[in-house]
Structures are given as C-alpha cells and as structure tokens.
Amino acid sequence: MKTKVENREVWLFVSDNNPNQRHKLIEYANGPSLEEINSTVKVPKGKGFWRTLLAYSGPGALVAVGYMDPGNWSTSITGGQNFQYLLMSVILMSSLIAMLLQYMAAKLGIVTQMDLAQAIRARTSRTLGIVLWIMTELAIMATDIAEVIGAAIALNLLFHIPIVVAVFITVFDVLLLLLLTRIGFRKIEAIVVCLILVILFVFIYEVALSNPVWSDVLAGFVPSTKTFATAPVVGGQTPLSGALGIIGATVMPHNLYLHSAISQTRKIDHSDPDDVAAAVRFTAWDSNIQLTAAFFVNALLLIMGVAVFKTGAVKDPSFYGLFQALSDTSKLSNPILISVAKSGVLSVLFAVALLASGQNSTITGTLTGQVIMEGFVHMRMPLWARRLVTRLISVVPVLLVVALTARETEIQQHVALNNLMNNSQVFLAFALPFSMLPLLMMTDSRVEMSDRFKNNGWQKVLGWISVIGLTILNMIGLPDSITDFFGDHPASGQVEAAHIIAYVLIAIVMAMLVWTILDLRRGNKRYAKSQEAKRAREAAASEAK
Secondary structure (H helix, E strand, O other): OOOOOOOHHHHHHOOOOOHHHOOOOOEEOOOOOOOOOOOOEEOOOOOOHHHHHHHHOOHHHHHHHOOOOHHHHHHHHHHHHHHOOOOHHHHHHHHHHHHHHHHHHHHHHHHHOOOHHHHHHHHOOHHHHHHHHHHHHHHHHHHHHHHHHHHHHHHHHHHOOOHHHHHHHHHOHHHHHHHHHOOOHHHHHHHHHHHHHHHHHHHHHHHHHHOOOHHHHHHOOOOOHHHHOOOOOEOOEOHHHHHHHHHHHHOOHHHHHHHHHHHHHEEOOOOOHHHHHHHHHHHHHHHHHHHHHHHHHHHHHHHHHHHHEOOOOOOOOOHHHHHHHOOOHHHEOOHHHHHHHOOOHHHHHHHHHHHHHHHHHHHHHHHHHHHHHHHHHOEEOOHHHHHHHHHHHHHHHHHHHHHHOOOOOHHHHHHHHHHHHHHHOHHHHHHHHHHHHHHHHHHHOHHHHHHHHOOOHHHHHHHHHHHHHHHHHHHHHHHHHHHHHHOOOOOHHHHHHHHHHHHHHHHHHHHHHHHHHHHHHHHHHHHHHHHHHHHHHHHHHHHHO
16 A cells, blocks of 8 residues: 655555554554553543652653663763763753653654654655664664663673673563553553662662762763863773763663653644643653652763772673672772672672663663554554564674684673663664754754744753754764774774774765755654645635535
C-alpha cells in the first residue's frame, strides 16, 4: 500500500485494517504512535495539582532511564578520578539541555499527535526517511551494546556466571518484556520508577559514606575555561575529551523519539486547547522531576570517582575494575568506607544498581525501536520479536571481543569490553543532530504548533544554542573517537587515517543535515498551503449556508 502524504490529517489516520495481515511477523503500520498504548491512561479533570501530576507521572521516568544507563557510568566516574569536580558543570549543562529538548519532544507529541519519527517522515522524502531510520537504529544498537555489557558483567559479578553465558542470558530478557506487555503500561512505568530509586539509593548511600567536601562539589558546578581545555592529559584523557564523553553519554537521540511517543499515552481532549495545554504543562513537570533524578545519579557517579576512591587508584576503569575497587580497602579514601567495604556491601550494591540500569534500558530501548520503525518506514513487529532481533545483533560484537581477548590477561579483557562500550557510542554523535534539528524546527513553527504552543523567544534561543553547541562538540570529538578504534597506542599512520575518516564523516553529516533541513522546509510549505486551502473551503462552505 503506497500513500503519498501531503498533510498531517491524512497521514496520521490512514491505517491498514486488513485482518489477513494481523498474524504476520511484520505488519504495515501508519496509525497513531505506539497504537496499543496510545491514549490509554485516563487523567482526572478538575482535580488538585498533585493528584493530576501523579496521573501524568511515568513517561518521564522511562525517558530518564536513558540518562543513567551503563554508558554514563564509566564516563562520569573516570571524569571524577582524573579531574576531580571540574566536569561537574558539564553534567549540569547536559542535564539542563536534556530538560529543554525533552520538553520540546513531549510537546510535539501532545500537540501534533505525532511522534518525532512520524513528524519527520511526514515532511521528508521516503529516501531520507529510510536513511534516518538506519542511522537511528545504529544509535539504538550502540546503546544496546552498553546494556549487554553492563547486564552481563553484573550477572557475572553477582552470580559468578561465565561472561559468555551471561551475554546469552541477556538475550532472554525478551521474556521479561513479554511479561511486562501483559500487565499494562502504567505498571511498567511503576517498575521503571522503582528501579530508578534502587540506583539512586545505592549511590546516595555510597557517596554519603564517603563524606565528600561539599564546598568543592558546589564549586564544580561553576563552568570555567579549564572545563573544555586540551590539557592536562590524565590517564590518556583531557578535560575536553572527558567533557565530550559525558555529553555523548547523556544527551541521546533515541530519548527524543521515545518521549514524543509515550507523552501521547494520556487520554486528553485534543479539541480543547486548554486540555492540551494542561497535558503539556504536567508532562513537563513529570519530565523535569525525573531528569533531575537522573542528574543526581550522574553527579553522584562523578562524586564517587573523586571521594570514594583515592586519586588515580583505579587503573581499570571498566565495571570490573570499579567493582573490585569498591571491595579493595587500599583504593578507598575514607575510613568509614573501608570498614563497610570489608563486608563486600559496596561492591554488591554497585553490581545490583548496574543490573537495574541494564533492565530499565531494555524496556525503553525496545519501545524506541518500535517508534522509529513505525514512524520512518511504516513497519511494525511484535515487541518481543523487535527486542530479540536487536539484542541478537548487539551481542555479536560483545562475543567477538570476548573471543578475541580470551588468551589475554584479565585486565586486558575488561578494558577491551570497556573500549567496545565507549567506542560504540560514536554512532550517537552521528544520529543526535538529525533528531535535535528537526525537533527544534518543528516546535519553532507556527504551522506545526500554532501560536499558543510554538517555542517562545527564550526557548528558541536556548534551543538553537544547545543544538548548535552539541553538534559542534560532537564533531570536534569525532577524530579522537575514531582514533580510539585503533586501540590505546595507535601508530602515527593510524592516527592520520582516523582523522581523515573523521573529516570525511563530518562532511557527510553536514551534507545530510542540509538535505534534512531543506526537505523539512519544503514539507512545511506544502502543509501550510494545504491548511490555507482547507480554511478557504471551510469559509466558502460557511458563506454558502
């Protein structure tokens, strides 16, 4: 079935109701975002602030998970180990940018009744839609690699399961997803919140025991020229590369797609602008509260790097190294921590939090994959099948690294897994601009959002500063990210080759961004004309009566 879309109304409500296709593994999908849960959660009318906020709370938690997944852990802890509290301001800035972008994503979903993938596809060509889908799928798989590594290592540390077996066990979390799909979306939100609280409790407990110098912590929130400096080099890292690592692990493209979809799970009256405005307001509250929790988790991780461990004591920055350091009294900096560490509680809690983080990301990653598949290429798979395919692809590079380092030392194996996790995040640098720019353009547009809901002046200014700044920083960090693929000690020729590859990729990204912007502008013009024609027909019909 082929349908050329010229405007939002036609695109959104065309669907394939052929009953003969319902049993197929892959179905045609061109209806509301995440149709099974769209507008399924009732919200109270005319009730108090707190009761209404509770009804809207949940989607923000699913989004916040992406800001505290295993990919964030090593960047924040290593940043603290190497540069004390210098990079604390980067965590704060990243979190504030995330709050702004997630607000825009949720607002887009509520006001237009389209998720970000649907909105982009409705304004761009089929070819560009497929390209953007592939790019975003790679970004999701990159985050999934971090989840595989984190969950497998947690299982290995907690239950002494061989790492290869643990990797295969992560494939079976699809069974967990099957169970969750049967209990209702509201309960899924509650489970995610509980897991977030587990993570938050673990790090509050460990940091509280470490008794950090809070005046130094607060001073770290003030940015300085040293924050993005290229010197000194500590542990093979500069403040700039550490900052880029934190930014890359914090602001992720798939969260924007996810939020624009799950913000539509609440049942509201879209014919009533006041009801839509209330939904935008309470969704923003939910998002900001949950992202504040994610900010605290990331800040606590960096504080752990400074206050829990002795400076430079952790030579192995992998999850294994951190786990072992939490039970090694010679590496801890506080007498209270040392006494607790002897019982093994600190290291066990760390592994439990790591496992909780991986399972949380399983839920949100699968939902996001479904959103972009339906939105960009109009295909739908059962959630369990979607999860199984993505996870099976993601475990391949993990198993390859395990096999290739089987004869090396234990630390070399750990570092290899850690490098795989960090290097896989390079795909996020490619995908992020292609979600941020369209989001900003559409929420800035009166055509898309109406005068009432389009971004106001300060949102527009801060939005463009954030988008341009993040894009530039990601591109600046790309040469070093490509160099990392050649190992810890690349030859000069490899460094030169990595930089050439990076500059070619940057040129391709810039060209594709221009393509995307031009396509979106043309799509908006078509939609504006169709709206004018619609109003003219309505006016003519009214006069005829």
